[in-house]
Amino acid sequence: MFTLVAIASFSFVRLFFISNEGKEALIKVGNGPVQRVSLKTDRRINLEGEKGRVVIEIKEGRVRAVESSCFQKICVNTGWINKPGQNIICLPNKVLVTIEGKESPKIDAVSY
Amino acid sequence: MKKFRALIFVFLIIFISGCGKKEYSKVEFLMDTVVEIKVYHKRKAEAEKAINSSMEEMKRVEQKMSCFFPGSEVSRINKEAFLEEKKGSLLVEGWIPVSDELFSLLGESVLLSKLTKGCFDITIYPLWKIWKFEGENIEVPDKKKIEKKLQLVNYNNIIIGNGKIKFVKRNMGIDFGGIAKGYAVDAAIKVLKDKNINSAMVNAGGDMYVLGRKQGKPWRIGIRHPRREREILGTIEVENRAIVTSGDYERFFFSGGKKYHHIINPKTGYPADECQSVTIVAKEATFADGLATGIFVLGPKEGMALIENLEGVEGVIVNKEGDVSVSSGLISKIEYVN
Numbered sequence: 001m002f003t004l005v006a007i008a009s010f011s012f013v014r015l016f017f018i019s020n021e022g023k024e025a026l027i028k029v030g031n032g033p034v035q036r037v038s039l040k041t042d043r044r045i046n047l048e049g050e051k052g053r054v055v056i057e058i059k060e061g062r063v064r065a066v067e068s069s070c071f072q073k074i075c076v077n078t079g080w081i082n083k084p085g086q087n088i089i090c091l092p093n094k095v096l097v098t099i100e101g102k103e104s105p106k107i108d109a110v111s112y
Numbered sequence: 113m114k115k116f117r118a119l120i121f122v123f124l125i126i127f128i129s130g131c132g133k134k135e136y137s138k139v140e141f142l143m144d145t146v147v148e149i150k151v152y153h154k155r156k157a158e159a160e161k162a163i164n165s166s167m168e169e170m171k172r173v174e175q176k177m178s179c180f181f182p183g184s185e186v187s188r189i190n191k192e193a194f195l196e197e198k199k200g201s202l203l204v205e206g207w208i209p210v211s212d213e214l215f216s217l218l219g220e221s222v223l224l225s226k227l228t229k230g231c232f233d234i235t236i237y238p239l240w241k242i243w244k245f246e247g248e249n250i251e252v253p254d255k256k257k258i259e260k261k262l263q264l265v266n267y268n269n270i271i272i273g274n275g276k277i278k279f280v281k282r283n284m285g286i287d288f289g290g291i292a293k294g295y296a297v298d299a300a301i302k303v304l305k306d307k308n309i310n311s312a313m314v315n316a317g318g319d320m321y322v323l324g325r326k327q328g329k330p331w332r333i334g335i336r337h338p339r340r341e342r343e344i345l346g347t348i349e350v351e352n353r354a355i356v357t358s359g360d361y362e363r364f365f366f367s368g369g370k371k372y373h374h375i376i377n378p379k380t381g382y383p384a385d386e387c388q389s390v391t392i393v394a395k396e397a398t399f400a401d402g403l404a405t406g407i408f409v410l411g412p413k414e415g416m417a418l419i420e421n422l423e424g425v426e427g428v429i430v431n432k433e434g435d436v437s438v439s440s441g442l443i444s445k446i447e448y449v450n
Contacts, residue, residue, distance in 0.1 A: 091145070091146075106332070107344070108331045109333055111334070111355040112357050
């Protein structure tokens with residue numbers, strides 16, 4: 001009956017900026033350590049988030065969340081990201097995926 | 113020639129002062145959002161220690177100020193501030209002692225309520241509880257229920273004095289949700305300053321403070337476009353300032369084809385609909401946070417007049433039609449993005 005569309009949480013620091021393509025992604029689950037993964041090898045990574053599983057897909061230098069146990073699926077709806085500073089955030093599962101790149105973004109942060 | 117030499121000297125100082133500092137950062141999930149602390153500093157150990165202490169400070173603030181933690185000071189107030197004590201045959205209302213920290217935040221909240229003509233109001237808690245923006249079965253609360261809860265919302269019904277608080281009505285409650293993120297950002301910045309950090313950014317889900325300059329240059333901050341998800345409206349260059357935005361796109365749901373977002377007007381009980389977003393640039397994030405929420409409810413015209421009247425405060429308001437107004441001190445500084 002009701003379509004839930006809450007947004008915002010996925011948009012985070014430096015989300016919006018166009019720069020060169022990144023070669024690595026940083027993945028953080030909860031307040032655990034940051035994992036660094038290469039975007040050169042196509043694969044799927046299963047992450048155990050706070051509420052359940054989040055599946056990340058890496059393909060042709062891009063990354064996206066293909067599956068998540070969260071209700072709103074904001075992370076999955078974010079789609080592919082491949083530019084430094086872009087993020088995928090799943091707040092219910094406390095999963096953050098950020099693209100790393102050498103070229104610094106033109107903007108330090110976004111207020112939203 | 114002397115002027116030229118002086119100029120070179122000034123440039124050299126600026127150059128040297130920005131040199132040798134490396135970027136250190138940490139990201140954590142806190143306060144129902146992603147918090148990033150970024151520091152530019154010469155010594156790694158000092159920078160990391162400062163970041164960790166700063167993050168711990170934000171956690172402490174969250175534990176203390178959240179009305180969602182049963183053990184928090186705010187939860188205790190909400191439970192006990194309309195307590196009736198039996199003294200013999202008389203019923204005596206109870207006063208709850210509050211910490212100095214919470215007492216001063218209560219004072220700032222009341223000031224913000226007065227400035228915004230009650231459009232920012234921490235006594236919104238009973239209303240906020242029936243508007244559930246989380247979970248799977250989100251729906252618009254019953255009209256009668258909203259009207260009933262509205263009777264409990266009015267900051268004039270909080271009595272504070274001598275380090276104590278009392279609610280005038282039973283079932284009243286307070287929620288610092290409209291100000292707590294800003295307060296946590298300020299608290300984190302204070303810790304960084306105490307640890308001799310002079311170039312940093314604390315960003316709590318888009319509400320931030322930028323300390324000093326970033327490698328000799330002002331920080332460049334984008335303001336999100338309220339209707340284009342991945343785009344920004346414009347950018348501003350700032351230093352030693354808080355930048356906070358309230359928008360109707362952060363949390364919302366549709367019901368019967370109508371959009372309901374999370375910024376509730378404390379006077380009507382329903383989402384405020386005069387603005388799409390309000391960005392405030394101010395000296396403190398606490399004030400900026402409360403003011404952005406209050407002005408979002410107050411509306412673009414009165415809101416901009418208020419911004420212009422406040423010293424050291426600038427702002428950008430996008431009204432419901434999508435028209436952008438910028439305060440006089442920002443007009444020449446904002447760079448629009450097409």
